Amino acid sequence: MGCSSSLPDRTSGRLGGLNSENGGAPDAKNLRVKLVLLGDSGVGKSCIVLRFVRGQFDPTSKVTVGASFLSQTIALQDSTTVKFEIWDTAGQERYAALAPLYYRGAAVAVVVYDITSPDSFTKAQYWVKELQKHGSPDIVMALVGNKADLQEKREVPVQDGIDYAEKNGMFFIETSAKTADNINQLFEEIAKRLPRPSPS
Amino acid sequence: MIFSIECEILLRLISLNPLKGYVILNAAKLFFCSFIVSFSFHTVNPENDGRRLQEFLLNMEAAIRDHPLWAGATEEEVDCAMEGLEKYVMTKLFSRTFASFAEDAKIDQEILEKISLLQNFLRPEHLDIPAVFNNNASWLLAEKELQKINAFKAPREKLLCILNCCRVINNLLLNSSMSENRVPGADDFLPVLIYVMIKANPPQLHSNLKFIQLYRRQAKLVSEAAYYFTNLVSAKSFIVDLDGKSLSIDETEFHDSMQAARLVIKETRIKTPPALDKPADLPVPSRRLHNKGGSNYPFMEAEAGELTVGDVERLLSLYKDVVNNYTNLCRAIGHPPLSKLQPSFPHSEETNVLLEQPEEIMKTDHKAVE
Numbered sequence: 001m002g003c004s005s006s007l008p009d010r011t012s013g014r015l016g017g018l019n020s021e022n023g024g025a026p027d028a029k030n031l032r033v034k035l036v037l038l039g040d041s042g043v044g045k046s047c048i049v050l051r052f053v054r055g056q057f058d059p060t061s062k063v064t065v066g067a068s069f070l071s072q073t074i075a076l077q078d079s080t081t082v083k084f085e086i087w088d089t090a091g092q093e094r095y096a097a098l099a100p101l102y103y104r105g106a107a108v109a110v111v112v113y114d115i116t117s118p119d120s121f122t123k124a125q126y127w128v129k130e131l132q133k134h135g136s137p138d139i140v141m142a143l144v145g146n147k148a149d150l151q152e153k154r155e156v157p158v159q160d161g162i163d164y165a166e167k168n169g170m171f172f173i174e175t176s177a178k179t180a181d182n183i184n185q186l187f188e189e190i191a192k193r194l195p196r197p198s199p200s
Numbered sequence: 201m202i203f204s205i206e207c208e209i210l211l212r213l214i215s216l217n218p219l220k221g222y223v224i225l226n227a228a229k230l231f232f233c234s235f236i237v238s239f240s241f242h243t244v245n246p247e248n249d250g251r252r253l254q255e256f257l258l259n260m261e262a263a264i265r266d267h268p269l270w271a272g273a274t275e276e277e278v279d280c281a282m283e284g285l286e287k288y289v290m291t292k293l294f295s296r297t298f299a300s301f302a303e304d305a306k307i308d309q310e311i312l313e314k315i316s317l318l319q320n321f322l323r324p325e326h327l328d329i330p331a332v333f334n335n336n337a338s339w340l341l342a343e344k345e346l347q348k349i350n351a352f353k354a355p356r357e358k359l360l361c362i363l364n365c366c367r368v369i370n371n372l373l374l375n376s377s378m379s380e381n382r383v384p385g386a387d388d389f390l391p392v393l394i395y396v397m398i399k400a401n402p403p404q405l406h407s408n409l410k411f412i413q414l415y416r417r418q419a420k421l422v423s424e425a426a427y428y429f430t431n432l433v434s435a436k437s438f439i440v441d442l443d444g445k446s447l448s449i450d451e452t453e454f455h456d457s458m459q460a461a462r463l464v465i466k467e468t469r470i471k472t473p474p475a476l477d478k479p480a481d482l483p484v485p486s487r488r489l490h491n492k493g494g495s496n497y498p499f500m501e502a503e504a505g506e507l508t509v510g511d512v513e514r515l516l517s518l519y520k521d522v523v524n525n526y527t528n529l530c531r532a533i534g535h536p537p538l539s540k541l542q543p544s545f546p547h548s549e550e551t552n553v554l555l556e557q558p559e560e561i562m563k564t565d566h567k568a569v570e
Contacts, residue, residue, distance in 0.1 A: 032423075037386075046385025067373040068386035069427040085423050087430075088386035092328070094446050095390060098434040 028197050032083045035190070036103045038127040039112035040120040041091035044146040047177035048112065049086050052187055055180055074191060082191040084108075091123075099127075100134055108140045108190055113161075115145045115174065116153040121160070128168055140193050141170040144186060149176040220269050224281055227263065228288050231256050244300050250414030253289065253297075257417050260285060286417055287354040294353045295513070297415060299407035307406040311440060315401040318442070320461035322398055326447040327391040332380055338372040339392075343400035350403045353510060355416035358408055359425060366428040369393055386431075394435045409433055470529065 037045045046068065053072045068088040075081050089095070089102045103109055109131050113124040124143065131141060143165040145156060158174060165172030171189055175182040261282055264270050270278065290297065299305055324334055345365035352358050369392050373384035402408070409432060413421070421429060444451035499507075499515060507515070 041387040046383045046387070049385075050383050067370045067384040068389040068431075069424050071423070085427075087427050088389075090386045090390040092387065092391075095434075095438065097441070098390075098437060101430050101434045101437070 029079070030081050030083070031194060031196075032085065033108055033191075033194060034087065034106045035084050035108040035110060036087045036089060036106040037110050037112060038089055038099060038103070038124075038131075039091055039144075040114070040117070040123040043091065043112045043114040043117070043120050044177045045091065045112050046088055048110075048144070048146060048175060048183060048186075049088065051177045051180050051183045052086075055183060072187075074187060076188070076191055080191075080196075082194065084187060084190075099130065103131060103135050103139075105136065106139060107136070107194065108142070109135060110142045110144055110186070110190070111170075112144045112146050113156065114147050115156045115161075116147055116150050118155050121145075121156045125164065128164075128170070132168070138195055140190060140195075141168070142186065142190055143168075143170045143172045145172075145174040146177060148174040148181060149178050220273075220281070223267060223269055224260070224264070224285055225288075227260055228285055228292075231260075231289060244296070246297070246301055246304070246410065246414055249293075249297055253293075253415055254418055256289075257282065257286060282417065283356060286356060286415075290355055290415055291353045294510070298353070298411050299404055304407045304410060308404045311405050311436065312401060312403075314442070315398050315439065316465060317458055317461040318398050318439070319401065320464055321457040322395070322447075324395055326449050327395055328448050329391050329395060330388070332376045333372060333388065333392055335372055335376065338368060339396055339399060342366075342368040342372075342396045346397065346400040346402045349408050350514075351508075355412050356420070359412050359416055359421070359429065362412075362432050363425060363428055365396065366393070366431065369396065390431060390435065393431055394438055397432075397435045398439065405436055409436060469525075 037049065039045050049070050053070045069086065070088075071083060071085045073081050073083040087102050087106070089099055109127075111124045111127045111131075113120040128141065128143070131139060135141075143161060145158070145161045161172050161174065164170075171193060173182050173186050173189065175186055177183065261278065264273075264278055264281060270281075273281075299308065324331075342365045345361055345368060349358050349361040352361065366389075369389060373388050373392065377384045377388075397405075409429075412429065413433075438446065444454035447454060449457075499511070499518070502511075
């Protein structure tokens with residue numbers, strides 16, 4: 001992979017992509033988390049993110065509205081805050097080989113498929129296998145069946161998603177970026193599953 | 201004193217607070233000395249150099265925070281000092297650290313050549329870029345940002361060129377999507393970036409990316425900057441591995457187009473030497489091609505006033521290349537080098553037409569740019 005492969009691993013010594021706001025020592029109260037989105041093109045990856053970021057709109061926060069990079073901070077009940085830095089990836093087949101550049105050092109991977117497209121479910125399974133082989137060993141993975149509002153067009157049964165996620169130790173949820181169903185739940189659940197740096 | 205204080209940021213720091221600036225400058229000089237000393241003992245090893253610079257910057261940051269003179273300094277002040285330090289040290293070490301590894305220069309050249317071939321036939325639809333994003337004005341703006349990368353020596357500034365390019369693309373995607381009621385994401389961003397990269401053919405692409413990755417302060421190559429930087433690395437990697445299967449194009453057509461592009465480039469190379477002898481104000485075929493190809497000849501559109509002392513080195517090496525190529529070509533075709541002002545080899549019809557109708561060329565030129 002050109003110049004990047006021979007370089008020192010930036011995240012070594014840190015907790016798999018987790019680090020604090022000031023770039024210094026890990027801060028148990030304010031986590032900064034690199035989250036990578038994987039999935040076939042057209043499954044609604046960017047819609048999920050936009051819904052998440054816009055849905056919790058906070059006029060005081062400086063949200064960068066990029067097309068493919070967005071960040072959003074959520075507060076948990078234990079007064080911890082988690083800032084998600086969301087890295088979208090191009091889902092077209094021709095860019096599949098580039099994905100490792102993006103998920104390297106990610107603390108979270110969200111693998112998305114479209115419940116109306118069995119092909120996208122197959123593709124999601126491919127990504128899960130890839131991540132198991134090449135991702136950080138302590139990466140938190142979520143499997144997301146999107147477009148849950150299109151029940152009448154469903155082709156991937158809920159149970160298939162549940163079973164596959166369970167077999168692979170992943171968190172599973174079905175969402176609808178259109179109706180905002182389960183979008184916040186997805187990110188809150190991820191936040192809860194993050195490994196915490198031990199307070200020093 | 202071996203080292204002159206020429207870095208503007210340090211000067212500014214020093215003028216803000218002479219003592220603070222002095223502390224930093226001294227440390228920078230010490231590091232510089234140790235770097236240069238070890239340099240004379242070791243062969244070039246970019247990864248090691250990068251690690252050492254990162255360590256130095258981390259230590260310096262810690263030292264600044266602990267120093268009594270900096271007690272009570274705000275985060276911004278410390279950050280500004282660190283940016284100044286990075287720029288100062290890297291400007292000093294530029295010739296040692298940038299594209300100094302023969303292997304890297306070779307990769308740069310290979311990428312440059314591959315892109316020049318692709319430029320000849322690649323169209324947005326080959327990357328399935330939706331027509332709604334076809335906006336030549338925005339693309340050109342993004343290309344220009346990318347092509348500026350060699351105008352800077354500091355890693356921060358080189359990275360800024362990349363971020364600006366991505367910002368232009370993002371604006372285009374967001375504006376074009378608004379009417380379409382769609383949400384642009386990486387599925388749209390990456391293909392456009394790849395297309396812009398091919399159109400721009402930025403100079404020393406591989407070396408520039410490697411330089412930023414190794415020498416930009418690690419605390420600064422995170423988050424959004426890291427994301428867009430990764431996209432550039434990824435686009436470069438796509439281009440390096442690009443073959444008939446990577447595009448929406450028939451594989452035979454791809455190979456034929458590449459072959460045809462090779463011929464076109466070979467032909468223009470032969471046509472180029474006499475053009476060099478012509479008076480500069482005459483639009484000649486080579487110039488037309490250069491403007492189209494853009495970055496192959498980064499100084500083509502530069503004004504004398506824009507050049508910096510740092511450009512002299514590159515200009516000189518480019519000049520030597522040109523002279524060598526010219527001499528070799530002249531020898532190859534049995535024509536004495538540096539001869540008369542008029543081109544004397546047989547022209548293809550196209551060349552003659554171009555030479556006779558300068559205005560026509562200008563028009564085509566503009567079209568290519570628009």
